[in-house]
Amino acid sequence: MGDARGSNAARGGASARWRRIWFRRQRGRLRQSIRGLFYALLIAAAAAATGFLVFADHVASMQPPIDPKADAIVVLTGGFQRIDQAVNLLKSGAGQRLLISGVHPSTTGAQIRRNTQSSTDLFKCCVDIGYDALDTIGNANETARWIHGNGYQTVLVVTNNYHMPRSLMELRRASPETAFVAYPVVNSDLKTGNWLTDPVVLRVMTMEYAKTAAAWLRQALGAATGTGLRTSNEPRPRLADPTDPATE
Template sequence: MAMSRTDPDDQSAQSPRNGLLSRRGRLRRFVRVSILVCLIIIGAVFGGFLWFADSVASMRPPRATKADAIIVLTGGYLRIDQAVGLLRDGVGKRLLISGVNPSTTRAQIRKMTQSSSDLFTCCVDMGYQAVDTIGNANEAAKWINDHGYTSVVVVTNNYHMHRSLHELRSTSPDTNFIAYPVINSDLARTNWFSNPDVVRTMIAEYMKFVLAAVRDLTGLGKGNGLRNGSSNV
């Protein structure tokens, strides 16, 4: 019986071709997997933003609440004004105004909120060390620990609330933080997505919130957010 023989020239011609086809196949698989991973990441980020925006738009101050104390994170007149109002109403026994500009005095804030000097003298503390939300959390953590509080109402804008609670719970995991969002406009009843300023604010806060979560998972790039490295309230 005749034996078939493979021409050596055919083998040498096929080997490079087969290797090239194999490399192309691996490259195509790599590209497909990369595209799939990118689509999953984009979908997760977009889905997360939709959750974040819907959550912010639906936030409402609690109808009735009571806590040991109140913390307000500076950044707008309405925040401090509402926090002082909560203190006046007996929602908490003491108020920390965190992140106060060093050039702002107690008398100026008292006048701005039209509060009595007795209320400020007995029950309001000024925090001058925090320069960002991380600093607010560290400044608040020391204040909470010094006073032995276990429940605290947090006053800040609705779009800033998720990140604020994340940082506060990270530094004071044993404290029960109660969100009291300040709402400048009713986002749930308006087409906020047609307002470029609101959309930019939402996107910026969402990205900061995501970066804060990633930073805590990796442990990279987190400072203390304080002017002098320690919080003296």
């Protein structure tokens, strides 16, 4: 009887020791996993910060070409300053025709013409207004339809400097055979100004960097995306006639 109790006690002691060893190993593995996760997050944060600084430096270095020339011009809506620049480029002969992409359906051609102080003849002959694009992907697809419908080979792209990298990425995806020439609109001097202390500019830059990184990742993975268009069956954007009283 005494031998049996001793044997059971020995087995119990050995079992307890193995449990302690097992728990120590599990704690060690958990610590290693937490440490690995911490280092992975640290590396990811460092990569994101580095990418943001590279993106910001690239955007800050953007300047419009001195003597821009292309078959046509496209401006991606987001403020009348962009449209003013694009219309002035059209007037100066930088392109034969202008597409204003992503215009809200409630905005008429006459309103745009008046805001840009342009002539009726200019808008009637040389300006197309696209109402279908909902976002940058939609801008690219709407522009691609317009390019293919007119047979353009080189297109001047007008948008804000911070928006230009993602815009060119989406445009080249939608129409890879077209040569796109960047004409960035510079709202604030990112090169010399201390924009990191400006919360508005910093927020815009951070959000645009995140969107650009997401677009790059989506294209790298070949992920499917929507058209970004209100409709997809129109062969080209419709032209708003600024002489039509119904558009007033």
